[in-house]
Amino acid sequence: MDNPITHSPDFFEDNSPESTKMLGRSLFDRALTALCVGLSFLALVPLASILYLVVKNGLPLLDWSVFTQLPPAAGMNGGGFGNAVIGTLTMVGLALLMAAPPAVLAAVYICEYDPKGKLSNAVRFAAKLLTGVPSIICGVFAFAAVVLATGKFSAFAGAVALAVLMLPTILLTSEQALLGVQRAYREASYGLGATRFQTISRVVLPDAAPAIMTGIMLAVARAAGETAPLVFTALFSQFWMSSLMEPTASLSVLIYNFSTMPFEHQVKMAWTASLVLVLLVTATNVTAQLVFSKRHA
Amino acid sequence: MIATPPPMTEKTQSAPAAPQAEDILDVPQLPGRPDIITVRDFNFFYGKKQALEDITLDIPERQVTAFIGPSGCGKTTLLRNFNRMNELIDGVSHTGDIKLAGRSIWDPSVEVIALRRLVGMVFQKSNPFAKSIYENVVYSLRIAGTRQRAVLDETVERSLRGAALWDEVKDRLHESALGLSGGQMQRLCIARAIANRPKVLLMDEPCSALDPIATMRIEELINDLKKEFTIVIVTHNMQQATRCSDFCGFFYLGNLVEFDRTKQIFTKPREKRTEDYVTGRFG
Secondary structure, eight states, X not given: OXXXXXXXXXXXXXXXXXXXXXXXXXXHHHHHHHHHHHHHHHHHHHHHHHHHHXXXXXXXXXXXXXXXXXXXXXXXXXXXXXXXXXXXXXXXXXXXXXXXXXXXXXXXXXXXXXXXXXXXXXXXXXXXXXXXXXXXXXXXXXXXXXXHHHTSOOHHHHHHHHHHHHHHHHHHHHXXXXXXXXXXXXXHHHHTTOOHHHIIXXXXXXXXXXXXXXXXXXXXXXXXXOOHHHHTTTOOOSSOOOOTTSOOOOHHHHHHHHHTSSOHHHHHHHHHHHHHHHHHHHHHHHHHHHHHHHHHO | OOXXXXXXXXXXXXXXXXXXXXXXXXXXXXXXXXXXXXXXXXEEEETTEEEEEEEEEEEETTSEEEEEXXXXXXXXXXXXXXTTGGGGSTTEEEEEEEEETTEETTOXXXXXXXXXXHEEEEOSSOOOXXXXXXXXHTHHHHHXXXXXXXXXXXXXXXXXXXXXXXXXXXXXXXXXXXXXXXXHHHHHHHHXXXXXXXXXXXXXSTTTTSOHHHHHHHHHHHHHHTTTSEEEEEOXXXXXXXXXOSEEEEEXXXXXXXXXXXXXXXXXXXXXXXHHHHTTSOO
């Protein structure tokens, strides 16, 4: 099939006087795209190098015994940090139990019940202020409120400090999660004769759950790594935990203590504890995401 | 502007109000009364902005009534008043009255929950919940506390058949409703709305996001449903109004310009503005 009618060879060039700029514009477009991709990789550099360092330095001492043994005394070899793992899990878990229910319920109130009310605005303002409060202040607060009142450093006091730290994060991310639920879902539910409670519990919360869970996990990850609030409240302990009302070891404080020691073994152990902490946070995160994405589907 | 209610020649043929409305609202039987919704001197405001002016009309029972008019004319606002959905918006107010089967829907003895069970709604954008097809249909029963499996199963089949969706989904009732096509989702929303046997079904541009074939199926469905339900439909589509409605109200700038039999509105409208709109000269 040959077609005798052909288009002018300048077909692509002659439609506008500015057509020559086309090349320039698409070059600019590509350059900016390349810049964005490049900068995205740059943002990965710190994360990758931290992970690399933690794995490289932490892996040599990582074996089962670090979970089953107590920390070695200064200058001694061997040992582990089983008590610190348990201490961190206990305090973060307890803090989560203390912070998550009130934070999520408060988010439900300020988002669903009275979004423009005075109380809601006050809660929102307070939560935003609280997120900006340095974690050491949370530690000092828990020291004054719990340690001084009970007369001793304890896992409970540590959990209170962490709970104060987690509360605003969970509250604000939960509010965003609830705001993200489509208005159409709410209308469908109300339109079928549901009460506000039924609409929230059957439609709004299930829909927002994965996003709320992400917020909770962010708060958990942050709390698990906090040292300052625990130094004032849970302190540290060389021994296995036997009650919530006694000084308790935690991974973050152990890392802080050991990394500043002049002994090579303790410094290595601090690296291993860092690796364990990173793994714990990642494992919780992944589990939570899996459970919730499954339940949602 | 007050539109005269249309002549009611079919008054005597209409069946008296079905028993369920009385069960819930406890209204006395009104024999021979064919108007299920009566609107009197109704004004509606979003904050200070008036959206509806002095609306007076009667919606006949077990007929399809269409509201037409350009965007922003108040037809959806009026529709959303029939089940008090507008109260979910802050700062709204009204004067005048709307009665359902003879009783004001703002009467203190009328619970808004009971009202919305009697006056179901299908929205412009289909909005199935992120649940299974089955759970979507039985939502209104679940929230009312129904647990008997047999009742739920029976409702699912009856409602899905009613919405002409049963044959397409009967083998995957427990799969997510979000996997359905747009037209199927909208029919699922209709099934969900008729599951607890409302008396009135409000439809807010139910076909505006659907292709012509899905639209045709919904229109056929509307014709079937009017045997059992009173239907009020808001539409931008004139052909749709002529195809599936018995009565038609033309709204303009918050006023009800004309309300009459659909045939009358589209062939011999009394108002010049109605004629201009339905013939496409403005709108």
